[in-house]
Amino acid sequence: MPRLLFGLGLIVIILTVYALVDCALFDRSRIRGLPRWVWIFVIILVPVIGPLLWLFVGRGRKRAPVGRMPRASAPDDDPEFLRGLDREKKERERIRLLEEQLAKLDDPEAGPGTPSQPNKPGQPGTAGSADASGVDPKKSDPGEGDLPGRRDA
Template structure:
């Protein structure tokens, strides 16, 4: 039993000395909760709990290197954000140009609205009329002459 008490006492002393030295040499800007002098008193006056509190509560985390610090600037000051906007703008412009080119190609084929052949304009076969009029007599383009569906006289 005396060996166990001696061992525990030695561990408490080592822990207390380590916490005192660590607190005394620790960077002031990373100490959390209390000022340094208060932490030193807590470590000395509260034997086991004081050093443990210092190790788990008082020590602040390491800060990120200067190049990796989190940004606290507005989005319009962030170069990466602005580059993303430029990429989106260029992509929209590229899509608009492609749509214009496709519209010009459709106009050149006589299909300005994406539907085959407009009434009154010649389609690919040269006949006038709407879709499905290939092979229809161009002279008989008036629907009142018997080519309406459902008429009995046709």
């Protein structure tokens, strides 16, 4: 009789340790019924029934049967994908507008300060104009406007 009790006790300990380790390492999305920490307490505090409950109730099955691939959805069924397309479209439009503005700045006939249209003193944003302090920004910094034919100065 003591051998039988020792054998049953050893089986219960092995079952409890197995269930405890399995519960601790099991994928969280597949645990059913209770949170993981509650299952660990049940396995430890209820000697035989706790591990058996974990093995038969708490462990969830795999989502897809073995050998079958999960069904792929079309990209236009995914709202995150559609939001990404909308962001891409807005970003492309913004880049297009910025490129148009840059092209207008580079166009020698379109903007003031180009060699074809001489600047008039006193016009804001042109060479020879003074800011509110009365100091010409082009003349105060010797590095600006030194280069002939430079349009961005």
